[in-house]
Amino acid sequence: MVTEYVEGSTGAELNKREFKVIGTRPPRPDGIDKVTGRALFGADLTAPGMLHATILRSPHAHARIISIDTSAALAMSGVKAVVTSQDFVKQSSSGNQDTLDNCMARGKVLYDGHAVASVAATSVKVANAALKLIKVEYEVLPHETDVDGAMLDTAPVLHEGRKFRNIPEGNNANVSGYWEFGHGDLDAGFAKADIIIERSFKTAATHQGYIEPHATLATMGPDGRGEIWVCTQGHYMVRDLSAAFIGIETSQLRVTASEIGGGFGGKTTVYLEPVALALSKKAGRPVKMVMTREEVFRATGPTTSSSTDIKIGMTKDGRITAGQAKLRYQGGAYPNITAMLGAMTAFASYDLDAVQTLAWNVLTNRPKQAAYRAPGAPMAIYTVESVVDELCQKLGLDPLEVRLMNAAKKGTLSSYGPTFDEIGLVATLEAAKAHPHYTAPLGPNQGRGVSCGFWFNFAGNTSVSMNINEDGTVAVIEGNPDIGGSRASISMMAAEELGIPLEKVRTIVADTNSIGFNDVTDGSRVTFAVGLATIKAARAAIKNMCGRAAQVWGIDADAVDWVDGAAVPTGHNAGEFPPMTLAEIAADQAKTGGPIAGHHEVNVDGAGVSFGVHLVDVEVDPETGFTQIKRYTVFQDAGKAIHPDYVEGQMQGGAVQGIGWALNEEYIYGEDGKLQNAGFLDYRIPVASDLPMIDTVILEIPNPGHPYGVRGVGETGIVPPLAAVANGVSHAAGVRMFELPMSPPRILAAIDGAK
């Protein structure tokens, strides 16, 4: 059959399509390199003549920099270059200037660990010794690390004199963003309720916790041309920012993405790269920079912490009549939009007549927050889903039935504005209700938690090229770092569309000079957007190949179709010539007009939205407050699972990150504003023995915006676990928890407090 898809296909049509490669579970193309140790990550490359650079970081949470004297460091034997904020170019956009100032403090240090200067030397040891010779004179200022504290009029102001857009009267100078969403008459909605619950919640900042620390190798010659090797989620982003920060044109900088040892949103910005490039420019030699784990915690991407008030009204039979959320997020020392995303997602699972969400983003003396898997959504949905659970408990209603009764569906006016198209929440809830997990008996001190989750998917700028090689193999060239197995799924979509065996396709992630622009690997976009561009690039190649066959056969190009990996004559020529396979067309390409390739460059639209439902059984030790996860099942709509293993992997990984957030992970600051747990010993991510198997149920409600129905799956999995675990703990311990993480001391205090 012809592997053609009709623009505007509905979900039902997509469901009918028969796939040969899509939906199978072949081994990943980068697998052998990764199990043999051959794969090259950020810190694995060296260059002849390479220097090593390290960073001097602020010991203060908030201080004015009076002076920096680098002369003694520069005079030290083995030191080749020193940079401070003076060595970078002022930026025209405030967002880029913030990113630059976060890479190298300008005027003030805004958090413990803020970079102040950097030294490139012949070894890490020499560079570290030189850092000690840099004299920085600080005027220490009062600091604030708590979101509610930073909103008080008495709070120290981080950015004096800076004006932020759309901030209503009555907010102090640390409020960097304010947003409102919703619809309907809130008062009327609450008036219809039989019961109204109002609660306040707090969640701690967590870190993405990728195991690979940030690392880069940069080199810049006297000709003003640079190269960067780096572990990043987006090497075009690294190119654009690094070039702008040192004042060169993007064409002069070529960036290659290494294998990346985890990102989860935390590698969607720059920290070391512009610094290494600036040092290399000064020293005239390659410069390598690798963060220590302590630096990763002190100076890179934690999430926002939050403080939220929720009010929800419900009728006795479980219909939600109105919902309101006030979300206050601190995202560290620079503005961001995470509270806004929290406000957009908080009530997105529900079909509501009256809903309002208000969001404040607040500046504090903490590291500049970075995106983390569905940024803003987990903590917002945690609060809503906790209150919905409490309402169900008080009314004696089944939590899944209530969610089904109120679930958003096609035609629902979403709480953030638009009306939903085909979405999979109801199907996901029904799958959870029908699953044996939901009715399995519970033991003593055990409780079962349920939560819905929602996240947007994003698409964006994408370029894909596809070369048809003379031996009948295909090279796919794309530009998005592979963080979860995307080279496998891209290869699979190419093979599917071309109608050839998967092993004939090899996908590579090219450097910034080898293919067109690509947005960062974020927003669950790669399988969706790069997949879409790959399918369209394949169609371009197919069109070319059909034309070659037509020429050989001496018939009209329109009279050739592409079936199962071969050109076939159609219409009145049908059956006149035997099919001409891709391999045959490829072999003769020089004779039929030259190299055959297909490519597609597009700002992709049409990303769907994604829903998941998580079920968890927990057991709480009433004497210690220790929580054990006994059973866990994830239900998620994938649209179409290209490689089900990797879809399951995303669901499982997201769930476990959420479990960590719920139970133990937190940034702990002392009175002095210094981070107290900058290491994996006391920043406690889940270990293997903390967990059971994570069961998964993939639902496939096709996304009409993708030829194969794909939805992004990378982020949604982290959204429901916070509330699912909190609800489970509340049932197991017999006391409701309002603060994350639910570490044993907090749970035990709540249990003892309720006695």
Added chain:
Amino acid sequence: MSKIHVSTTINGDAVEYLCEPSETLLDALRDHVGLTGVKEGCGSGDCGACSVELDGRLVCSCLVLAAEAEGRSVNTVEGMADGEKLHVLQQKLLDHAALQCGICTPGILVAAKALLEKNPDPTETEVRYWLAGNLCRCTGYDKIIRAVMDAAAEMRGA
């Protein structure tokens, strides 16, 4: 301060390197021997990405001084496959899609190999506790545990 000359055996080969007294075995393997399959995730023994076998004993190479390797035997992930033939554990990790980013994979493989040499028939709980020092942030461990259990079964059968 002079460097220390170390003669050791790495993945069965006699290897010599010069190191500073304060350098770790991890530094020496990566920077002097070129075995970058050994990864640094923390430098403090908390993540297990730098796991190697030292005289047959599973250790974090970041918690061993490079000088201590004198006269001893070190095995890394690079020594697991036999030429083109992957070790059963390597194959099973691929078959079960038990890796995403892959940065923890070398450490997991070395640790799992050490487990199966000591205990060919571990329970799920034993595998989970043995691997508790190997942090993985991508997978939630599920597929890793399944892959190790499957490898154990196949190795027992072989």
Added chain:
Amino acid sequence: MRFESPDTIEQAVELLNTCDGISRVLAGGTDVLVQLRLALVEPELIVDIKHIAGMRDITAEDGGFRIGAAVSGAEMGEHVELVALWPGVVEAMELIGSTQVQGRATLAGNLCNASPAADSVPAMVVANAVVTISGPNGARECPVADIVTGPGKTSLGKGEIITSIYLPARVNNSGDAYLRFIPRTEMDIAVSSAGVSLTIDSDGVVTHACVSLGAVAPTVLVVDDAAKAIIGTKLDDDAIATLQAACSAACNPIDDKRGTVEFRTKTAGVMAKRAALIAYSRAGGSK
């Protein structure tokens, strides 16, 4: 920094005794290397004692076992007779860190690091373990309980090295156990902990007991009131409750990133209660 790996204890003592700057003894290295990495200490001399005869041996002696200062936790766990005699000490040692850390970490190192939260120390204290020390003035012996004098501080003099730790013989119908509270299942530092060693008679009545607590005071606490609470009992509920209350009453913990005063105080009692029940069962008692 200088690295030395002497063949004899005399050489090791001489190296340490003549070093003017900061020096460190390297056995398993699981604490020392972390301190080096974080630049918490910049020693002039590191003395690796693993090449000294006897340091890596577990030797039967007078019904007990002598454990060399460089014996790793993994090696202790593999020693069937040692595990049978002092299961609580071995399990305390094996709780420290990961499998990887177990391949290196030592009892002597855990003791000398002098952390209030050291897992093996409460277990060794209730076992009446005795340390053998070599120094410039020859060898001496010292109860484990007298080594740690405060957080990060020991009673060892300049040039002194622990060479072995002796876990004594014990009478029949004895058992020991160690439990700690951590927020995860593995890979954490004890928030509170308890070691219990006891002996019962043929009727199941406790005739001897020793109870210790870790991570709830600057050094390990021996709680005599807790021992008294169960001596002469069959660990009935009242006796256990009294032991638990005595333990909580003895606590003098701090608030820090790992736990609050209230949490440590309460869970120390819980750990002691549970450890006592395990020790009782190991001694052959049944409830």
Added chain:
Amino acid sequence: MVTVTLWGSLRSATGGLKDVEVEARNTGEMLKALAKKYPALESVIEGGVSVAIDGLIYKEAWFTPIKPDSEVVLMPYMKGG
């Protein structure tokens, strides 16, 4: 004419209106018309916005057609992880 629904905090720029009408055939024309009609929206639009048309979210796509009966929602610029 198309009706554009604004997110809540933009009402201050439209004199309290949540739904505003402009003449436009595609998103680019819609954004230009909005900025012209409500100058206070100009800096917001320049700073980056998303547009949802009949439930699908578009970023910076000027030539996406808008039908007169399309549901059009102006949303903030969003980014994932």
